[in-house]
Amino acid sequence: MSDATLHLSVLDLATREYGQTNTEALQGTIDTAVHAERLGYERIWVAEHHGMPGITSSAPAVLLSAVGAATSRIRIGSGGVMLPNHAPLVVAEQFGTLRALYGDRVDLGIGRAPGTDGATAMALRRTDRLDVDDFPQQLADLIGFFTGMDEANPLSRIRAVPGYGDVPEFWLLGSSGYSAQVAGALGVSFAFAHHFASDNTEAALALYRDSFRPSRFRQTPNALIGVQVVTDEDPAVVDEQSAPGMISFIRMRQGAKPEPVSMDEARAYEFSDLERRFIAARTERQAYGTREQVAAKMNELVASTGADGVIVAPGAAQARYRHQALEVVASLQAEGRLVPAGATV
Numbered sequence: 001m002s003d004a005t006l007h008l009s010v011l012d013l014a015t016r017e018y019g020q021t022n023t024e025a026l027q028g029t030i031d032t033a034v035h036a037e038r039l040g041y042e043r044i045w046v047a048e049h050h051g052m053p054g055i056t057s058s059a060p061a062v063l064l065s066a067v068g069a070a071t072s073r074i075r076i077g078s079g080g081v082m083l084p085n086h087a088p089l090v091v092a093e094q095f096g097t098l099r100a101l102y103g104d105r106v107d108l109g110i111g112r113a114p115g116t117d118g119a120t121a122m123a124l125r126r127t128d129r130l131d132v133d134d135f136p137q138q139l140a141d142l143i144g145f146f147t148g149m150d151e152a153n154p155l156s157r158i159r160a161v162p163g164y165g166d167v168p169e170f171w172l173l174g175s176s177g178y179s180a181q182v183a184g185a186l187g188v189s190f191a192f193a194h195h196f197a198s199d200n201t202e203a204a205l206a207l208y209r210d211s212f213r214p215s216r217f218r219q220t221p222n223a224l225i226g227v228q229v230v231t232d233e234d235p236a237v238v239d240e241q242s243a244p245g246m247i248s249f250i251r252m253r254q255g256a257k258p259e260p261v262s263m264d265e266a267r268a269y270e271f272s273d274l275e276r277r278f279i280a281a282r283t284e285r286q287a288y289g290t291r292e293q294v295a296a297k298m299n300e301l302v303a304s305t306g307a308d309g310v311i312v313a314p315g316a317a318q319a320r321y322r323h324q325a326l327e328v329v330a331s332l333q334a335e336g337r338l339v340p341a342g343a344t345v
């Protein structure tokens with residue numbers, strides 16, 4: 001095997017299990033970060049979602065501060081901050097503050113989706129104009145608050161304090177070719193949300209590499225893919241731990257904002273043939289199954305996409321099985337069972 005390394009990160013959504021409080025859900029994210037650090041993961045990402053009863057990660061900068069205080073080595077990053085929901089100056093000040101507190105291990109991952117429904121996005125932005133065409137200028141302003149702006153920009157005299165001069169590692173996160181092209185043109189790292197948008201992964205990463213231009217941030221492309229992992233040696237446990245999340249996802253696709261699904265409800269739920277086909281399609285390119293199946297699927301995805309690393313997105317309903325997924329992947333990495341892109345065994 002080559003000396004190359006497959007870089008491993010973790011995505012945590014501050015999942016609120018059935019019967020949990022928001023406090024318990026957020027503490028779960030901190031516990032996951034501590035566990036991931038012990039296992040040797042490079043980075044933990046926390047995402048931005050709004051108005052979803054089963055996900056409590058609505059304020060990434062606040063949550064990352066708690067994660068940073070509980071850890072010492074693992075990189076902490078937003079996966080991502082949904083920039084159209086915020087004034088770029090506010091984001092620069094928040095992440096400038098995080099970097100003042102936790103130094104160079106703070107990353108700033110940016111997305112352009114709202115992370116919620118249209119009405120909630122309007123409430124966040126205080127406007128009914130939800131035009132994604134503003135995103136490139138918002139992104140340019142955000143970067144400028146850290147690095148300095150051209151004097152022609154009317155915001156050039158404003159200083160982000162903390163923030164200005166303390167440039168984080170920038171990432172663009174997305175699930176489309178548009179995000180891939182923007183990341184490439186800016187010369188920043190790119191993370192593709194394969195864990196929920198798996199149809200376009202290879203094309204998006206190829207587009208990112210083709211459009212990449214060296215910059216002050218990076219000289220070469222750097223791409224990660226998110227992969228959902230649910231694992232146990234007993235297939236029945238994999239099915240049982242997957243079911244609550246699948247039910248919630250089906251309900252969201254139907255326009256609902258579902259409360260967390262209990263294990264009892266999941267066990268009693270009768271999936272229709274259509275729902276079973278939907279689940280099969282959704283899980284086909286994720287890492288579900290035994291330890292051997294997880295290794296095979298992750299290696300297959302890395303080989304086909306050329307990704308430099310994997311963001312493990314644990315998909316089990318209960319925390320101990322989400323932690324188990326991190327343990328299994330970390331042990332496969334330690335044994336040299338996860339093959340970097342382009343490596344030979």
